[in-house]
Amino acid sequence: MTLKQANQLLDSYQYPASAEQLIAAHGDYVIDLPNGTETLEEVLRRAGDETYDSPHQARDAMYGAVSSKAIGRRHYSDRDPTTMGTNGPEQLSF
Known part of the structure; x- marks a missing residue:
């Protein structure tokens, strides 16, 4: 079952x-x-x-308690702000 289900x-x-x-009931x-x-x-x-x-409330608890199996790459985010004083990382093309 998916999280949506x-x-x-x-x-x-x-x-x-x-x-x-x-x-x-559903465990x-x-x-x-x-x-x-x-x-x-x-x-x-x-x-x-x-x-x-x-x-x-139950849905919020479920989403807050799923393990790291629910995320892609751990400790990675392309949404982190660029550090002040830098131009940021170079864009990569896949």
């Missing part, structure tokens, strides 16, 4: 709901990430023992 799964649950209730679902997989249980446990009042 996990969002839809969380949207379908009745709130307020605790992390434990969400894990009991065994496997989320496909760019660099591997994680279960929804692993992600929600990382977010802590919370009670969510809305699907929006």
Whole structure:
């Protein structure tokens, strides 16, 4: 399942709901990430023992708790500002 599908799964649950209730209902679902997989249980446990009042809160917790498997190159960003006093890196063409 993708993160978008996990969002839809969380949207379908009745709130307020605790992390434990969400894990009991949907924890065994496997989320496909760019660099591997994680279960929804692993992600929600990382977010802590919370009670969510809305699907929006549960989604925010899920996105905040996915591991580094969800990102591309670690410690890399082409959005970092250029250091003052420099012209920045030369553009690369792929």
